[in-house]
Amino acid sequence: MNMSFKEKSLIASLGTTFLIFGWYLYGAFSNLPLNPELPGFVEIIILLVLVAVLESIIQSFLSIMNKTQLEDERDKLIEKISYRNSYWFLSVCIWFLMVQILLDTRFDNHLILTTPYGMFHFLLLFFVLSNLIGFVTQLYYYRKGV
Amino acid sequence: MSQQTLADKVGVTRQTIFAIEKDKYSPSLEVAFKISNVFKTSLEDVFTYD
Numbered sequence: 001m002n003m004s005f006k007e008k009s010l011i012a013s014l015g016t017t018f019l020i021f022g023w024y025l026y027g028a029f030s031n032l033p034l035n036p037e038l039p040g041f042v043e044i045i046i047l048l049v050l051v052a053v054l055e056s057i058i059q060s061f062l063s064i065m066n067k068t069q070l071e072d073e074r075d076k077l078i079e080k081i082s083y084r085n086s087y088w089f090l091s092v093c094i095w096f097l098m099v100q101i102l103l104d105t106r107f108d109n110h111l112i113l114t115t116p117y118g119m120f121h122f123l124l125l126f127f128v129l130s131n132l133i134g135f136v137t138q139l140y141y142y143r144k145g146v
Numbered sequence: 147m148s149q150q151t152l153a154d155k156v157g158v159t160r161q162t163i164f165a166i167e168k169d170k171y172s173p174s175l176e177v178a179f180k181i182s183n184v185f186k187t188s189l190e191d192v193f194t195y196d
Contacts, residue, residue: 003161004159004160004161005159006159007161070159071159072157072158072162073158073162073173073174073177074158074159074161074162074165074171075159144170145165145168145169145170145171146170146171146172
């Protein structure tokens with residue numbers, strides 16, 4: 001398989017995002033109506049920072065070792081397309097959440113979704129999903145071509 | 147000439163040269179001119195428009 005460094009790092013990012021947030025969000029959504037706290041949220045942030053630092057160290061190390069270009073115009077173009085897809089997905093989700101809040105205020109429904117805890121986690125879920133859509137879009141265009 | 151040598155001369159990754167060869171990526175004018183310059187030939191000899 002002819003994979004660039006960018007593709008490999010995308011797969012790694014996709015895997016780590018899926019595992020870290022999947023684990024966290026599964027825990028958060030399984031006791032959504034009950035738990036008013038944010039269990040393990042600080043740990044998740046620390047873990048993500050560590051992963052990001054590790055990724056940039058590996059990237060710098062590889063670029064010094066290989067002395068070849070790791071990113072070019074094709075990577076930037078594919079990244080741009082993925083940002084567009086992520087943006088549209090996130091916009092739709094934010095509008096969905098806004099309509100839920102509006103309905104809740106208007107009809108006094110008190111949905112789980114519009115409690116501060118629920119809203120925080122749905123927002124987090126939407127951000128993570130839009131991020132994942134970005135990764136998947138990039139992988140798709142690397143395979144299919146642009 | 148290997149894909150890596152061409153990629154290094156043009157300033158792109160080897161995968162981009164591979165994608166151009168497989169018709170999976172249309173390069174920018176800048177890259178297209180650089181490739182034709184490497185082969186010391188005209189743009190039309192390297193690329194065709196379908």
